[in-house]
Amino acid sequence: MKTGGMSYPRYIYIWIALLVLTAITVTTAGLNIGRIAIVVVLAVAAVKSTLVLLYFMHLRWEKRLILKLLVPIAIITLTIFIGLTYTDVLNR
Amino acid sequence: MEEREKTVGSRIGMWLFLLSEILIFGGLFLLYAVYRAKHPVDFHNASLDLSRFDGTLNTAILLTSSLTAVLAIYSLQELNKPKRTILFLAITIACGLAFLVVKAFEWGAKFEHGLYPRAAVLLAKPPGEILYFGLYFTMTGLHALHVIIGMCLLGVMIGYVRRGKASHEHTPVLENVGLYWHLVDIIWIFLFPLFYLIS
Numbered sequence: 001m002k003t004g005g006m007s008y009p010r011y012i013y014i015w016i017a018l019l020v021l022t023a024i025t026v027t028t029a030g031l032n033i034g035r036i037a038i039v040v041v042l043a044v045a046a047v048k049s050t051l052v053l054l055y056f057m058h059l060r061w062e063k064r065l066i067l068k069l070l071v072p073i074a075i076i077t078l079t080i081f082i083g084l085t086y087t088d089v090l091n092r
Numbered sequence: 093m094e095e096r097e098k099t100v101g102s103r104i105g106m107w108l109f110l111l112s113e114i115l116i117f118g119g120l121f122l123l124y125a126v127y128r129a130k131h132p133v134d135f136h137n138a139s140l141d142l143s144r145f146d147g148t149l150n151t152a153i154l155l156t157s158s159l160t161a162v163l164a165i166y167s168l169q170e171l172n173k174p175k176r177t178i179l180f181l182a183i184t185i186a187c188g189l190a191f192l193v194v195k196a197f198e199w200g201a202k203f204e205h206g207l208y209p210r211a212a213v214l215l216a217k218p219p220g221e222i223l224y225f226g227l228y229f230t231m232t233g234l235h236a237l238h239v240i241i242g243m244c245l246l247g248v249m250i251g252y253v254r255r256g257k258a259s260h261e262h263t264p265v266l267e268n269v270g271l272y273w274h275l276v277d278i279i280w281i282f283l284f285p286l287f288y289l290i291s
Binding site: 003006008011012014015018019022025026029037038041042044045048049052053055056057058064066067070073074077078081082085086089090 | 100103104107108111114115118121122125126129130144148151152155156158159161162163166169170267270271274275277278281282284285286288289290291
């Protein structure tokens with residue numbers, strides 16, 4: 001697939017961003033900030049996987065609608081599965 | 093542009109496969125969410141037994157391997173440098189191997205402390221901790237299996253590039269192996285905080 005504008009340095013910038021985010025998430029987890037920590041580490045994981053999907057897996061340059069939609073479909077399906085089951089278990 | 097049109101079918105097929113992979117792990121993440129909701133304190137205590145350093149090291153290793161995987165594809169597709177592609181693929185495989193070595197030491201340390209499925213030490217712990225370690229071994233084990241499969245595929249790709257079956261003009265198979273490797277990375281991106289960073 002044509003990946004307009006990417007180059008060695010640009011891929012390396014993404015990699016550095018991923019490592020920095022990892023450092024942030026490990027530091028946050030060590031801070032003892034209680035229940036918010038899980039929200040922060042999962043949010044960082046979401047940002048990291050978005051970077052991988054867009055730049056390493058080249059979804060940013062994907063023009064086909066079906067391929068653009070596949071990842072959102074997976075996320076929505078999992079959110080429904082896990083979200084609904086989780087709230088059900090919590091409120092039982 | 094024409095090459096894109098020809099390879100779109102292979103990309104759709106690969107992404108559908110990746111979708112099914114996500115759902116396999118999704119089921120396990122669902123189990124994790126439910127058991128964690130039921131045993132929050134046990135999960136917290138069990139997580140203390142994991143080595144945060146090992147987890148962080150492995151995260152860095154896998155992120156680096158993702159970088160070299162994408163550079164391998166870029167070197168062939170945009171720069172037409174097959175030798176460099178083979179080098180990057182070899183580094184990627186080496187990173188996968190390093191990941192497995194760290195994982196082996198980590199699991200070995202758990203085994204030494206009597207933490208493995210059905211071990212007496214583990215069974216004496218509270219139910220939530222038993223569930224935590226059950227999920228830990230299942231999910232990281234299944235993930236490690238994916239790393240091994242990914243390394244085999246990357247090895248096959250080195251052969252492909254050597255024999256010209258993957259070339260500057262023709263990279264769909266190489267791209268799909270890359271996609272698989274990145275998916276394995278993404279799964280680890282979520283496994284890492286859920287097991288190592290919740291204490």
